[in-house]
Amino acid sequence: MSGFAALLRKELLEQWRTTRLPLVATVFLLVGLSSPLLARFTPEILKAVGGDQFQIVLPTPTATDAYDQLAKNLGQFGALIAVLLAMGSVATEKERGTAALILTKPASRGAFLLAKIVAIATTLGVSTAIAAAGAWFYTLVLFGPLPVAGFMAAMILQWLALVAYAAITFLGSTLTRSALAAAGLGVAAFIVLGILGIVPAIGRYLPAGLGGPARALALGQAGVDVLGPTIASVVFVAGLLVVAGLAFRRQEL
Amino acid sequence: MTASLTAAATTSAMSGPATGLAIEAHGLTKQFGAILALDRLDLGVPRGSIFGLLGPNGAGKTTTIRILAGLARPTAGSASLAGVRVGLNQPELRRRLGYLDQDPRFYGWMKGRELLELVGRLHGLSGPELRSRVAEMLELTGLTAAAERRIGGYSGGMRQRLGIAQALLHRPQILFLDEPVSSLDPEGRRDLLQLIAGLRGDATVVLSTHVLSDVERICDRVAILHRGRRVTEGPLEALLAAHARPIYRLVPAPGQDALVSALVDRLRAAPWTTDVSATAGLLRVTVSDPDAAAGGILPLVVAGGVVLESFERARPTLEDVFLQLVGPAAADDLDGRGFVRPREVPDR
Numbered sequence: 170m171s172g173f174a175a176l177l178r179k180e181l182l183e184q185w186r187t188t189r190l191p192l193v194a195t196v197f198l199l200v201g202l203s204s205p206l207l208a209r210f211t212p213e214i215l216k217a218v219g220g221d222q223f224q225i226v227l228p229t230p231t232a233t234d235a236y237d238q239l240a241k242n243l244g245q246f247g248a249l250i251a252v253l254l255a256m257g258s259v260a261t262e263k264e265r266g267t268a269a270l271i272l273t274k275p276a277s278r279g280a281f282l283l284a285k286i287v288a289i290a291t292t293l294g295v296s297t298a299i300a301a302a303g304a305w306f307y308t309l310v311l312f313g314p315l316p317v318a319g320f321m322a323a324m325i326l327q328w329l330a331l332v333a334y335a336a337i338t339f340l341g342s343t344l345t346r347s348a349l350a351a352a353g354l355g356v357a358a359f360i361v362l363g364i365l366g367i368v369p370a371i372g373r374y375l376p377a378g379l380g381g382p383a384r385a386l387a388l389g390q391a392g393v394d395v396l397g398p399t400i401a402s403v404v405f406v407a408g409l410l411v412v413a414g415l416a417f418r419r420q421e422l
Numbered sequence: 423m424t425a426s427l428t429a430a431a432t433t434s435a436m437s438g439p440a441t442g443l444a445i446e447a448h449g450l451t452k453q454f455g456a457i458l459a460l461d462r463l464d465l466g467v468p469r470g471s472i473f474g475l476l477g478p479n480g481a482g483k484t485t486t487i488r489i490l491a492g493l494a495r496p497t498a499g500s501a502s503l504a505g506v507r508v509g510l511n512q513p514e515l516r517r518r519l520g521y522l523d524q525d526p527r528f529y530g531w532m533k534g535r536e537l538l539e540l541v542g543r544l545h546g547l548s549g550p551e552l553r554s555r556v557a558e559m560l561e562l563t564g565l566t567a568a569a570e571r572r573i574g575g576y577s578g579g580m581r582q583r584l585g586i587a588q589a590l591l592h593r594p595q596i597l598f599l600d601e602p603v604s605s606l607d608p609e610g611r612r613d614l615l616q617l618i619a620g621l622r623g624d625a626t627v628v629l630s631t632h633v634l635s636d637v638e639r640i641c642d643r644v645a646i647l648h649r650g651r652r653v654t655e656g657p658l659e660a661l662l663a664a665h666a667r668p669i670y671r672l673v674p675a676p677g678q679d680a681l682v683s684a685l686v687d688r689l690r691a692a693p694w695t696t697d698v699s700a701t702a703g704l705l706r707v708t709v710s711d712p713d714a715a716a717g718g719i720l721p722l723v724v725a726g727g728v729v730l731e732s733f734e735r736a737r738p739t740l741e742d743v744f745l746q747l748v749g750p751a752a753a754d755d756l757d758g759r760g761f762v763r764p765r766e767v768p769d770r
Binding site: 171172174175176178179182183186187265266267269270271272273274275276277278418419420421422 | 488491492493494495510511513514516517519521523525526527528529531532536540541543544545546588
């Protein structure tokens with residue numbers, strides 16, 4: 170992995186200097202803060218919208234609803250942002266010629282790719298942590314505390330799912346010279362994996378299948394298999410990176 | 423780019439004197455679909471030499487350099503640098519290389535100093551040594567004042583100078599420069615040529631350029647490529663001696679088009695003439711018998727009533743060799759200054 174440290178430093182600086190990290194962190198913070206609020210005030214909002222013409226009876230919202238709202242928002246907005254972060258990471262560098270600048274230096278192609286995905290995962294990780302902190306605090310204020318350790322573990326699984334969507338798009342970005350094509354692959358994979366996730370035997374081992382164990386951890390429920398889906402997702406991400414690495418080794422720049 | 427040119431030259435020493443070959447290529451072939459960019463190219467570049475790679479656009483110069491720099495793979499054939507076979511995945515081999523693309527691209531969000539620091543770290547430099555080399559390169563390329571500015575705001579010439587700085591930063595044994603002076607002003611061009619000339623004997627430099635006079639000025643050896651093939655290769659003086667024919671240059675006073683046209687016809691009919699070309703107000707008369715031509719040209723000029731501004735027997739130049747070897751079609755590639763005109767066809 171020749172040159173990995175220098176390249177990771179460059180990638181992290183790029184995440185900050187191009188405002189990707191601050192922007193994504195801000196969006197995630199808004200998601201984190203708004204999720205408990207939406208859960209808390211959805212009955213009032215529906216009541217105000219519906220007026221006197223029809224009546225909707227909803228159960229009193231709880232911390233569980235706040236977590237479910239957060240998980241849904243992170244699963245949708247977060248996945249979209251993961252795709253946006255990864256779509257141009259390699260394709261744009263190949264197309265602009267900056268990959269050739271770096272790879273005529275003593276940097277291995279594996280280090281070039283790994284530094285990029287680690288930087289993307291770091292941005293997603295920092296942003297997920299910020300969203301989690303905001304969501305946990307507002308849930309505490311509006312509903313009461315969620316178990317801290319379980320909630321943190323749940324957020325790590327949510328982050329792993331986002332990294333998986335980023336890794337799919339990253340593979341697309343490595344295979345092509347088009348950021349749009351990479352984004353298309355990422356979105357298509359998001360849809361296909363969502364559909365496959367409906368099949369119980371497969372679904373629990375796909376990135377979307379991390380949602381169940383994450384929910385159980387966040388709400389302090391016992392008896393849920395966390396290890397199997399986690400290992401499956403880690404292997405899934407690692408497999409994507411290996412394929413990306415093998416393909417990139419053969420590419421001319 | 424000013425003062426410490428000599429210092430840079432002396433500190434670039436990593437390889438020994440000009441013994442043996444630093445770069446070898448055998449049967450290098452590159453096919454892009456139906457286009458044959460390189461056709462069984464053989465090259466041998468002596469260690470410590472400054473090697474000029476010449477040819478019209480599309481001749482295969484950039485493709486050759488890209489293969490040697492490990493950015494592209496040959497369809498057939500092989501190349502080696504310092505005895506190590508070139509491939510796409512050889513970071514260790516790249517420790518010995520410096521590379522400047524014909525259109526250097528950088529990260530626009532990065533500052534000039536940050537880019538050089540990144541390149542230095544990739545080459546294993548750190549601490550005071552890194553800071554000192556970066557400062558030296560910034561000074562050498564005249565970018566010290568712009569070091570803290572983002573590269574996105576640099577002019578084309580500044581980017582080219584930054585490209586030169588990053589290529590020289592680690593004192594490479596082998597330096598590939600693809601059109602290094604294309605975006606530089608005359609002063610920057612002169613300084614860069616001095617810098618490259620100062621590397622002679624210490625580093626092996628492969629230089630591709632459109633400016634034939636630059637090659638004549640600094641290169642020890644030259645290879646001329648045409649349609650992916652090597653037309654010739656050798657020491658510059660040997661090429662001039664072998665291929666360049668004596669030439670007379672006549673500059674007629676302006677406003678004599680009809681008389682000049684008639685003179686061209688008369689010159690072409692002379693038995694000692696092999697070729698006459700008239701471009702940009704300049705008549706170039708290539709002759710087979712210089713002594714006969716010396717006594718014959720001026721009487722024809724006088725008889726034709728043509729007034730001359732200048733008349734000289736010129737030392738054969740690389741441009742003459744280039745035109746002779748690459749053929750008359752290449753004359754269209756040259757402008758009046760010996761520059762090869764750019765075309766829209768990419769060279770890769």
